[in-house]
Amino acid sequence: MSLAYLLRRIGLTAYTLLVVSLIVFGVTQILPADAAAVLLGEAATPDQLAALRIRLGLNDPLWTQYLRWLGGVLRGDFGTSMRTGQPVAATMLEALGRSLLLAALSITLMLLVAVPLGILAATRRGRASDVAIGILSYVGVSVPEFVTATIVLLVLADWLQLLPATGYVPLTENLAQGLKHLVLPTLTVSVILVAHVARMVRSELVDVLHTDYIRAARLKGLPERRVLFTHALRNALLPTITIVALDVGYLLGGIIVVEEIFAIPGIGRQLIVAIQARDLPMIQAGALIMATTYSLANFAADMTYAALDKRIQYG
């Protein structure tokens, strides 16, 4: 990986974040709701509204408002929630921690399940287990998270009474109880990811197993296990890094839905609550944090890929 490639990639990520901030600010600014009217409610007099608009700087040109907002964001100040009156940054930081925990657990579970499934399917190509994994992954990618969530709730929490249904217990307060509450959400978020990544691992591995260097390794008389795990898997898993990073997009979507259903006070739930209450600063902060996470995940994936893939010189 050359320095030029690294700098170019950093520049592109910075440009991405700039565009994302423009989208988030732009889209939320076309909101027909007047922030002053939302804050003061129905009973506000025109004088009060006008005074508050001046205080909030709502009469300034959009560019000034955007730069003021961006300046605040860069200093870690996302403004004050219109619903609760609390600073947005503190609320979001607390929520982000919970969401990151859920995300980390889901990605771990996904890798633990999806990679072995993909390998199994690829090495038993065309046989019953391959077909079964294929069918399961079709179903997996086609069932929205809210349906999966409902099914696991109904079966595991309601009928079998194995796990608590909804709610959140901080891990620092009660580790066992906290983890129990995270099982169903993690399971739900992982389903789509497992299905998608298992398919990708399978197709990459099938391609690699048909290359000349694998044939050479087999002809050399290496045991199949060694061919698979030492020679084939390394190259087959490389593209998986990119796939997993791109799937962070699905992961974020899944987290929004799952936090809403399982009542986890993470960033997704904050976002939904903010959207329903038309709480502008919270919507902007939630969307910006999520999109930033996604860009940074992709940046990290590209860097890892470039560092690991010795075949390609990135110029």
Added chain:
Amino acid sequence: MADLLRRLLRTPQGAIGVTIVICIALLVALGPLLAPYSPEGLAPLNLYKPPSAAFWLGTDQYGRDIFSRLLHGARATVVMAILATSFGTLAGALIGTSSAFIGGRVDEAVMRTIDAIMAVPTLLMALLIVSTLGKSSTNAVLAIAIASTPGMARITRSVALAVRKQDYVRAAIARGERASFIIWREMLPNVIAPIVVEWTIRIAFAVMVFATLSFLGLGAQPPAPEWGLMVAEARKFMHLSPWMILWPSLAIATVAIGFNLLGDGLRDALNPRT
């Protein structure tokens, strides 16, 4: 066309996908005619009825026949998803083809911006747009269309770049044709195949996103028989009446599976290598 269909039916994915999608098309077209009851007709004497001969899939909390609601809801769910995907596909195809045709720095700038826009995940983008425009089916369609445009633009552009180098495009440029003519009449028809594949697969995704928006209360509004909304409303009663939540969930999953299978089947059938 007949050849394509034969190739499509040869793979199991293609055959099952075609069958499911044809069934869905029939339900969308004839659903309201086949429905035994009105989707919004209240029947206070028949609340929470489990599936029976009179009510095949049972009734809901207002005594409405779930089977009839599903049949009517096919239009509210599937047609909306197809509309959204089609708008997004058309816009994306135009942007991608134009960008590839113009090339150079403009192409580079457009593509880097498209990449940046794609950093906002689809559901998040749709949520943002719906929160701006207000919650309704129409706005959800618009939101999904806008959210799917950049992805389509990127895919179309990669195909269009190859088409751009073909002799017939060079000939058109040499003839002095207008750019809009070359993009519409020479390039777009030749990038159609991969776009159709992507369009089909994205319908599956759009059905899921649309249902999710309705489930979150930001898409279709009650008493519409939209499937995601039906799941959301049935959640309160799932402990005692699980069938209320089961059928619309199954319907959403079936439609998504059908379009996913059809898309994969089409990809194989259109791929000249197989």
